[in-house]
Structures are given as structure tokens and as C-alpha cells.
Amino acid sequence: MTPLTAPKIFVVMAAYNEAEAIRPVVDSLLSAYPQVVVVDDASTDRTVEALKDSPVYLLRHCVNRGQGAALQTGLEFALSRGAEIVVTFDADGQHDVKDIAAMVGPLLAGECEVTLGSRFLGKTEGMPLTRRLILRAGVLFTRVFSRIRVSDIHNGLRAFSCRAAAHIHLEMDRMAHASEILDQIQQSGLRYREVPVTIRYTSYSIGKGQSSWNAVRIALELLLRRKLV
Amino acid sequence: MLHHLNPFQWIVVPLLSLLFLHSLVLMARGRHRRSAAVRALLWFAAAAAVLRPEMTAQIAKAVGIGRGTDLVLYLFIIACLGAALYFYSRILKLETAITALVRQAALQDKSQTKS
Secondary structure, eight states, rough: OOOOOOEEEEEEEEEESSSTTTTHHHHHHTTTSEEEEEEEOOSSSHHHHHHTTTOOEEEEEEEEHHHHHHHHHHHHHHTTTTTTTTEETTTTTTTTTTHOOOOHHHHHSSOOEEEEEEEEEEEESSSHHHHHHHHHHHHHHHHHOOOOOOOOOOSEEEEEEEEHTOOOOOOOOOOOOHHHHHHHHHHHHHHHEEEEEEEEEHHHHHHSSTHHHHHHHHHHHHHHHHHOO | GGGOOOOOHHHHHHHHHHHHHHHHHHHHHTHHHHHHHHHHHHHHHHHHHOOOOOHHHHHHHHOOHHHHHHHHHHHHHHHHHHHHHHHHHHHHHHHHHHHHHHHHHHHHHHGOOOO
């Protein structure tokens, strides 16, 4: 099913020290989605070398600014290149390329403008119990403070129509951006939907991922920032 | 009255007076007038507290705090917390500015696009 004019789908990835994992992730993406944007967030390992000869757009932050900042850079780049749909995808291999079609579908059908991947509607493979509890607490926190009802707040797989992407202005440079995105979706009144996706927990992705204590920090940062800025 | 001053007062009061005068001069020059005025007031209050410790004791008693030193300590803690919040918000603004710079550099870098 190839439409007459294929929509311009850009896949945006933030990468910080992902030399080990990024190449296979990028290759599997490229086989289905030719427009891949990798924002290297000043990696200190061989992430950039790993992407040598790969036909991706490679943007580089000269100083590490965090995942939120890198995603925002990628979003802006994709929009400047005329993206019609922007998909965010994690670089550590926890997402499944096959899920992207289901993420993009509702946008193409005009049913909503943002789709959010949810591991709790979908499948998880090997999720540690603490991670599950922390994420559940986060869902509650988000319901109270952002007044948005979702089942998974920290899922890196999302898809935006270009109109929706233009509404996203991430200022939380580090991990709190996930909540910030939800805030901005809510504030801009963008129609969103959750789509079940599979998250693969590998020892690599768990090691690279967030420590659970970070969740507490993120919550504090969000509350403080609201008061100060 | 000068011969009643103890050594501590002899050292600290002239220093505070100089700082006070300095703030007055800044005020007169008209740059950062408000913050200079606040500082002048602070130096003056500090000098007064050192010169007449019984004054802080009276204020402390009036508001229900036991000793003058405790009053000064509490004020100091409040000022420190205020300063910490102030600097935190400054840092947030700085970080936002740095990110904007880094992003602009990344987006303008023509050599990095699709090979």
C-alpha cells in the first residue's frame, strides 16, 4: 500500500553515547523510513563514527544539553526540511520499527495530531518491577499536575503532525521533557491518542536508562521550574 | 562613647561604614540605584547591630525569639535561601541561553547533513 505521494515522515533520534547500539537501530529505521535525523548530544564515545557512511541527517550539539534539548533540535530541523510527520524514537534499541506504522496511521487519517506510544497498552519485555512502579507513580503525578490522562508518561516513541510539532517548544533540557511534551500537548489543545507499542528491556537499555531516583529529581525540577520561570 | 568599643567593634564597624559609604556613592552615581540602596541599608543595619547588640535583643524579644543572635541567624538563613533560589533561577536562564546557542550552531552546521 504505497500512496501516490508518500508523506514526508522524519524520524528524530537523540543520541548520547550510543555507539554500541545506534547503528543497527538506524539501519532498521532506514529500511522503512529514509528520513532519519540523529542529534548527537556531544557524545564522548564513538557514536558519530558508528554512523559514518550512514545516509542519515547527523546534527551535532557541541556541548551536552540533554535529551530534551536534542529532541527539540531534531524537531526544528525536521520541520525546516518540510517534514509532514515527525516521529521520535529512542536510540538504544528499545523501540520496534514496526510500531511506527501504527503511530503514524491515525495522523494520516486525520484522527488526531499526536500519537503517544504506550508500553502499558502494549507489550513490555523484561521490565523490572521498580520501573513499573515508578512509571505508575509518574502517571498519577502527571494526572494531577498536567491534567492529562495517559497510561505511559515516559515513552520515547511519539508521532507529531507538522502542525503539532510546531507547538512543541521543549525547555526542560534533560529528562523532564517527557512531562513537558504532555503539558504542551494539553495546553495547545492538540488531539492526541495513545497507541500500544512494544518496549524491549535489554540489559543495555536498562543500564543506559534512568535510575529510579531520577524520577524524584524530575518531579522536583518540574515543580520548581513552574514557580521560577 | 568611642572608648567603650571592644576590639571586635573597632575592626568591624569601620569596615561596615566603608561599605555603607561605598553603597551611598554608587547610589549617588545613579547606577543600579535600587540595589545600592538596599545594600546601604543592609550595611547600616549590620553596623548598628554590631555597635548596639542590645538593639537586636530587643527586636528579638519583641517578635518572640529568645536572643538577638538567634534573630540574626534566622535572618541570615532566610537570606541564604533567597539567594539560592535567585541563583537557581539565574542558572536556569543561563542554561536556556546555552541550549539555544548550541542548537543554532547544530542547525547551521552545513557539513553535518546527509551524506
